[in-house]
Amino acid sequence: MKPTIVISKASRVSKGTIQLTGSKSECNRALVIEALSKGKVKVDNVSDAADAVLLAGILRKSEVESLKTEVVSDSGLETQDLRLINIGPAGTAMRFLTAYLTLQNEEVILTGSARMKERPIGILVDALRDLGAEIAYEEKDGYPPLRIAGNIQQKAERIRIKGDISSQYITALLLIAPNLPLGLELEIEGELTSLPYVEMTLSMLQQAGIQHNWTDNVISIAKQDYKETSIWVEPDWSAASYWYSIAALSDEAELFLPGLTSYSLQGDSVITEIMANFGITSQFRDGGVHLLKEPKPIQRKIFDLKSCPDLAQTVIVVCAALGHDATFTGLETLKIKETDRIAALQNELAKIGVKLTEKGQVYKLDTSGKHIPDYVYFNTYHDHRMAMAFAPLAILIPQVEFEDANVVEKSYPAFWTDLEKVGFSGTLKG
Template identity: 75%
Template sequence: MSHNIILTKQGKTAKGTIHLTGSKSECNRALVIEALSGGRVKVKNLSDAADTVTLAGILNSKVKSENSKTLAGEEAHGPSTIDHGQLINIGPAGTAMRFLTAYYTLQPGEVILTGSERMKQRPIGILADALRTLGADITYVEKEGYPPINIKGGFEQLTREISIKGDISSQYITALLLIAARLPLGLELHIEGDLTSRPYVEMTLAMLKQAGIQHTWTDNVISIENQEFGETALPVEPDWSAASYWYAIAALADEAELFLPGLTSYSLQGDSVITEIMANFGITSQFKDGGVYLTKEVKPIVRKIFDMKECPDLAQTVIVVCAALGHEATFTGLETLKIKETDRIKALQNELAKIGVKLIEKGQVYKLDCSEKFIPETMFINTYEDHRMAMAFAPLAQIVPQLEVEEAKVVEKSYPAFWTDLEKVGFVVEEQKA
């Protein structure tokens, strides 16, 4: 779908079975591990998320540094003439930008990594500085600290010890950890301050361990020696981030009976914490029959403070549910939301205002003010080229009679079947052509 859609739903009952795509977070890590292993590691159950398809396509392509062919199937947004290396356009895929920045420092030849206009506004400097400290040759093509970047692959490692701030994107840390075993001197990574999104770092290390890479983590220091990958298969779980939207649908329903096959209670994914968060809204998660059953029990919402530091990708979902229910909760741990696909704080503030709800920022604390909340007959949702904005607000169709969502195709980034899956539980999805 390349146009807006109109969402409607008769009744507030959600029942059905939904088969989710593979975890984008796991897939993107697994693909880089597979590439670095020289084929010793194989990935099973690849996600069909656009970001993963883009990354897989790039890693499976043979880099020819003597030409300037653009990969990933779209025109580059970088300079019109490239006289350096191959131009690789990752579009809006932020994970691909971070992981490939580290990956290409180890590959022969020269590349320029670029992306969408929004990608050029998302900082890469902290990761580039860390790689430069190791000895990598990375320069900026346009704006200092931001893509596009020029990478000359293959370098003499100057040190094994680097420091990086813990309160920035965990993808910077993961990018470094993924290449650590391939560094001649290994890597000793010192994390400064509090670690944001810790479960994502733990996921990376757990997947590396599955692939035969050992590590130590003492206090704030993660060490990985130079070592070989083992021969193994990396199975990818269904996506807990995608599951979160079904928890939101259940939370806004009067009655819910949903089954999500393949999900387990011992997931590597930090977003599996959605089971605990949504228990506050009366959603019970029962793991059996090879998946999780969601049921709804109407109960008072008691919890007032939600710390999203370790699961920032759930923030929009939880905030929208609270707003829709008129629950004036307080949120912390949202520091990274401003450098995502869009400034998610500003986007949330803009869209919640359409139902009279304010998201008030006070330092690093955010509070919902629902005192003027109302439910309009129709509502238009701007998505800001952000897949999670579209999916976080879609459940509102259960309480707003007619919900129009801008540029429905944005969900392809992580959950291409989202609109089709909504139809399976009674949502009506109509394309609104311009």
């Protein structure tokens, strides 16, 4: 049985310094670059997020096991040993490794959790097959687990991929481009979703000496060598967003987050602009960012989160808690995350009388029935961001309980401990 956690906060004042772990998004990219560079690139400030720790172990071939499988050969049925790589619920690792493993000198089975087997991978597999990769579906077409043959025999230099899908598909292809025999010309069809994440990938490749050309809708990366360098992983702006939420729901807030900069590669740094609507100012000094709460009427009614979908739960919950009816767009990818985040938000917001309605690709928040009970039990749906987005509600609700205390380990293992530094109290049960 998974332990639950009950949190509360006696005061609506939040003050303190919080040292965040390295960005999971940056770290996962840097780890793949390090592996592909064959030792030329080193990674500093590696994230302690479970996803990053797992990916690092797999790339160093320590988090693997063997699987005996039967294959048909000229001499009949033979038993073959394959590496079995289980990435659990780590979606980024699934996408990045699907591409990475096509370059390796072996055949492997790449699998994950039950939920991972429900998350589509077909668009990336099709693109890799167009390049010449040999990838087969072990169970259901379009979904993990995958059987991936290494030593890709590249047959195409230019491929197409839709721009309105997960940017992780695009990043997975760009990361392996310098190692492909013919390089890569990636044509992006339609509007590019989550542009900052693609720009992050290209910038980190450039730090490692990999040059690219981006003309119109085509990104070109020639086969080339990496330079010897170190990539420093900035603290996680996605994790910072929960502290902005805490500041927004507090009556008074002074928080300091060391290491964050105003020129971040991370798209989620846009939280500074979003939370300015709720009276939170961001002052970059002393080697980090100071968050200050100032009284301010909320006026913004429409939030386009297309370039920062991981902030959606945080922003929607803040609006709900403050009784601010708002409209949200750019949430198309939320249904294929760790859970169907739209359905999860609808279910959990209903517990405080708030409705999130969907019409096409537009989502409206109705807070007319909002109420603040003395106690709420929130489900997390195996989704770290559900727990962390709803946790700040303990500022308003006397007791908030979450079904799975450990779910935060995926990206922010120290989350509950860090909450205690600013006056939250937490009690584990079970």
